[in-house]
Amino acid sequence: MALKFDTSFDPSYGQGVAVAPDVNRVTARNPSPFTFHGTNSYIIGRDTLAVIDPGPEDEAHLETLLEVIGNRPVSHIFVSHTHRDHSPLAAQLKQRTGAVVLAEGPHRPARPLRVGETNPLDASADTAFIPDVALPDGEIIDGDGWSIRTVLTPGHTANHAAFALEGTGILFSADHVMGWATSIVAPPDGAMADYIASLDRLIERDDRLLLPGHGGPVTAPRNFMRGLKTHRKMRERAILERIRSGDRTIPDMVKAIYRDTDPRLHGAASLSVLAHIEDLVARGLVRTDGAAAIDGVFTPAA
Structure with a gap:
């Protein structure tokens, strides 16, 4: 299958966009060549909520998230990985909601730095982030009317995780699979062998919809990911x-x-x-x- 990217995305800044039943997307206004129109945060649930990827340290984005959340409690904040466009706002959102923060773990490179080597991606790493709960592969967190399974997908970063909304066929793929562009795999933060192995793992799954960290949904995941692998x-x-x-x-x-x-x-x-x-x-x-x-x-x- 030829790989076709979809760049027809409306970020709808400052509001929540329903992308699936009981799933709303809020896009931060942090556009760049690396983030497309901005980072997608997802709010899951109807009564007591979960948030996936709060996003960058941005007061306007925090206020939009809180407006969409309204008076509903937030029990869990999931973080896919520790780049500064995804994880930093977790601390403020936790402070405002009292939710527990969950992720694979703190930031770390995919391999140790070599003698004389510097990490060109240091500025993009949220090294201050430490989750309240470290998520192993396959861990299921049950919430109020929703269950989220951790699917570890190292490659873009060593601690990258996708999150499956159990019983729906929806996978929040963060930066591992995006419909608008390929994911950056950059040593020492990332590793190509890990990325391909994680991509193979997701191809084997039967997800019907991917909701990425940037850009719009991927509606034919298996074919698209096969195209990504062919591209690599x-x-x-x-x-x-x-x-x-x-x-x-x-x-x-x-x-x-x-x-x-x-x-x-x-x-x-x-x-x-x-x-x-x-x-x-x-x-x-x-x-x-x-x-x-x-x-x-x-x-x-x-």
């Missing part, structure tokens, strides 16, 4: 072809492979290429001196 494999082949044709550095590969991409995204593209190369080196298809690095020199394996 095509990107991997393109990188191998560039290396086999003589490119030796990541900047040279990015210049060729991402020539039609917004230049503001070339830094993220470089990290995505590094993620693929780390995987290719681990599988013995590409060689480099020592560990794969953003400034490394790469050659094809014999």
Whole structure:
């Protein structure tokens, strides 16, 4: 299946949008090349509520969430991962509602930093976040008329989780699967091998609707995710072809492979290429001196 992205999304800032029975979306006004129109927060339930991904530290977004919540109690706040566009508002929302905060765990890289390496994504990490409850894979949290299952999906970050609304076929896929663009997989925060394994796991599920962290719903999840996997494999082949044709550095590969991409995204593209190369080196298809690095020199394996 050819991968087709859907960018026809109305964020409807400042209000709640019903996207499924007893599920409302509130989109933060934090648009960027990485967040599309902004971060989606989801409010689940009819009487006592749950919130998924409160979003960035933004007073206007907090007030909109509280307006949509109204006088109803909030029992749980679920956080998919610890990037600053998803988790920071959890602390204020907890303070205003008394809800318990749940997530896989604090922020951590997918692998340790190597000697001399810095993390280019430090500014995007919410390192202050610590959940009240750490969620293992498969954990079911029962609320008032709803049950949410944790589906761990490392790849975009090491602590990334999706949340399944049991009995509905709805999965809140956060940044792992989005209909408007591919997810950024950038070492050391993310890992391509983990991302593909998590994608395979979601393909095996029977969800009928994905509600992502940015942009609109994915209405044919299995076919779309197969397209995402094909896209990643095509990107991997393109990188191998560039290396086999003589490119030796990541900047040279990015210049060729991402020539039609917004230049503001070339830094993220470089990290995505590094993620693929780390995987290719681990599988013995590409060689480099020592560990794969953003400034490394790469050659094809014999």
